[in-house]
Amino acid sequence: MSTDKVESTFFRRTSRWKLIVLLLIIALIITVIVSLNVGYAQIPFLDILSIIGKQIPGLNSLINSSSISAQNSAIILQIRMPRILAGVLVGAALAAAGVLYQGVFKNPMADSYVLGVSAGAAVGASVAILSGLSFAFFGLRLIQVAAFVGAVSAMFLVYNMSRVGSRVPVATLLLCGIAVNFFLFAVVGLLEVVAGDELHSIVFWLIGGFSNVLWKDIWAIVPFIVIGIVGAYFYARDLNLLAMGEETAHNLGVNVERSKQILLVLASLITAAAVSICGLVGFVGLMIPHLTRLLIGPDHRILLPTSTIIGAIFLLICDDIARVVATPFASTLELPVGIITMLFGGPFFIFLLKRKKGYAA
């Protein structure tokens, strides 16, 4: 193949990638706009635009919002907007982390449960709930800080236990992670038994969701998630080479141990930040990377950004469903978003899997 031909294939491919990412970003923006209109309170779209416009300096003097109630304004600015942003961030984070875990482990079942990260977060949150303390830590609630600390500690525990000399074999890591995961969930079970009156607090936290997130919570997790995903993108090429086997990757100039270490730390930080505000929202990290691979292909340079955006869209839609599902019955009920992700995600994923019969992760 001549160099010209290689270059032209490359440019054709990258321009196709750019188009895909652009289309997905447009889809995300549309989903965000639709989500702003979804909820118990029926607020006309023009009112929503005025409420948001009123917050923009320079534009606010032009908008007459005297007809808009304080309640509706609070619902858009303090309930729906942070919640939508949380959905975008958490969905993006869990999907991106899923791509990294599956890439490093070369295992289709890998997700945030594998390194004990989710279980660590659950233990941290349960301890915080049982302590009965409620002091704030840089404006964050103790539960959130404890969940984050628990998640990161579990990851370091698993990683260091799996070390054999200077190497960390993937198989050992996987088995250690599973063992620690079971152990930590047993600890959560024990804490639930002794929880007494606080039992429901632990159970509700474990169900997961982001109904009442604050702007503060969003600002706290944004740096972890953005830096984590952008940082991981620079290792997308390494992930492609790791997919051919660690030996081959090493021969092609990849510092295998170092790349693995950095990717796992990044994935775990991203996950820890997400679960610290939303509890255990399942299935996004496992399913979205596979779904994206089915739709777009296995190259990590495109898989990582597209999975991230599709994860955000998917979780946002699931949260919208969680909010509107009972509205036709004049109900104020809301379903836990984690139940929606699994209820709708599972069958949809199997449908895709069946259509692409030859698919193997």
Next chain:
Amino acid sequence: MNKKYLITAVALIVIIAAAAFVYIYYQSQTTDPGLAALQNLVDDHGDKTTLTAYPNKIVSVAPSATEILYAIGAGDKVVAVTDYDDYPYDFSAWIAAGNMTSIGDFTNPNLEVITSLDPDLILASGGVQKQSVDTLRNLGYKVLVLDPTSVAGILENIELVGNATGKSAEAKTLVDSLTSRINAVTEAVANADKPNVYYEVYYESTSSWTIGAKAWQNELIDLAGGTNIFGDQQIDYYQYQVEALISRNPDVIVLPASGMGTGTQATIDAVKARPGWDTMNAVQNDRIYQINPNIIERAGPRVVDAIEQLAQFIHPELF
């Protein structure tokens, strides 16, 4: 000849039946009327239990049942309670001192401990204890399930426990006094408006839970002269949308006091600081109150305390 035998036989049967009737009638007149009350005790799940004598060893598998037993003067027969029991006495201290046996967790009572005590009567509650109740009955123990769905149901439970323990008169007196206290509240609020009340079950960044029409706190709020703001929802405990609460705009907020952090004021300030809550009447008018969860969540005599406290929260101008 045959006719003669027939007449004799009929006469004999009539005489024996009459004697038996007189004997049974005489028996029922002379024995303790309380013992008759031990027949066919029907519990909240419709199961019938018959006791042959007043129970001397009672195991209470629910804090609400313990509260009823002590309130009608049958507390001296209680031999075991759950780890959650804390009223009218500090039972964990009694258990630690060896003066009371613990049957463990409310959701998972220790059946070996219960059988080793060989109780004459076990008082259980519904829901999570269903399976334990079935097992205990299969083992031959007498179990009464107290699973009321209304305040009237609690009062019936008090009379049922009274009948089962030979304290029918005491139970009747207690029920009368509770009824007159409830009537005092409902009469006082009869002509007042009914403010919207939000009752909190759980609130965290992940989700928020409250009560609908089928939780009995709904009835307590109603008796206290308020309207549960989610009383139109035909459900008991459920996850609600906060924007629905903001839209409906509660006049009064009631929080169970435990598990919400340390100081009372700190808890109330935290509620005021929740996003969007500053638009609510309850927050703007400082109408946020805390209540002891044990009096409002347990189906015992203290629900009347809860009704009185709620009435003070909802209608401070009347009390």
